[in-house]
Amino acid sequence: MSETAAAPVPAAATAPSARFGFVKFVVRDLAAMRSFYERAFGLAVAQTIDLPDITELVMRRPGEETGFSLILYWNKDGREVALGSAHGPLGLYVRDIDAAFAHVVSQGAAAHREPRDTGAMRVAFVLDPEGRELELISMVKR
Template identity: 40%
Template sequence: MAEAGIAPVEPGVADAAALGFRLGFFKLVVRDLPTMVRFYIETFGFQERDRVALPGLEEVMLALPGDRFTLVLYHHTDGRDITVGNGHGPVGFTTADLDGAMARAFAHGATPMSGPFDLRGLRLAFIRDPEGHEIELIQPPVPVASKE
């Protein structure tokens, strides 16, 4: 039986779990590729995995050490104007030290949006990267040590 709001799978169509989907990458379109590569590497510790240059575009693939997920910075080389819109939410990062993460991001060109504030045991803040993309920083609660 299908869950409410989810259409049943047509006969002969593979189940999503059987297809092995994994979230692999997220792209941000940027105006100044070198500046944005430097920001994400110096602020969050990303490492450059690869670069692709094709007619009209250049991409830089970044990943955090030990992480499969890739942040792709995508740059149109034809000079077209890029406007950061409201068609997507923020890129989210978890951190063990929200205040330290904010200070580091601001030192590398980020600007504040809101927070920090507490929500359901989490500490949250919203900032913008140097080109205005929203970033959400989340500090999970510190686990309470067991008294055994």
């Protein structure tokens, strides 16, 4: 049994208002990854941030000025980019998972797990050209 006193419990606080904004992928080849996400998912560059040491491309669905974004981040110094294991896939909702899976693979993604039913959803997994896992999700209509 420990003799250390328990830390006092802080008073309940109201969480700040927050909403999801973006996911940022650090990429090896900015032009190739931009082209892949444009072709595979119809994203477009909404904003470019070009600084002396980095470039960021803020990508969204055409016509959406706000909301969730995919940011492609590129270090201009050519440093090595390695994928880690402390995250899961980026989830993307699609209407027709089989058609989306076939299209994304035809645009350069690697098939990782074929479409399958998982109760209320149909899911598939692909790897983008640099190896990031993407989960395609379609809700099953009953």
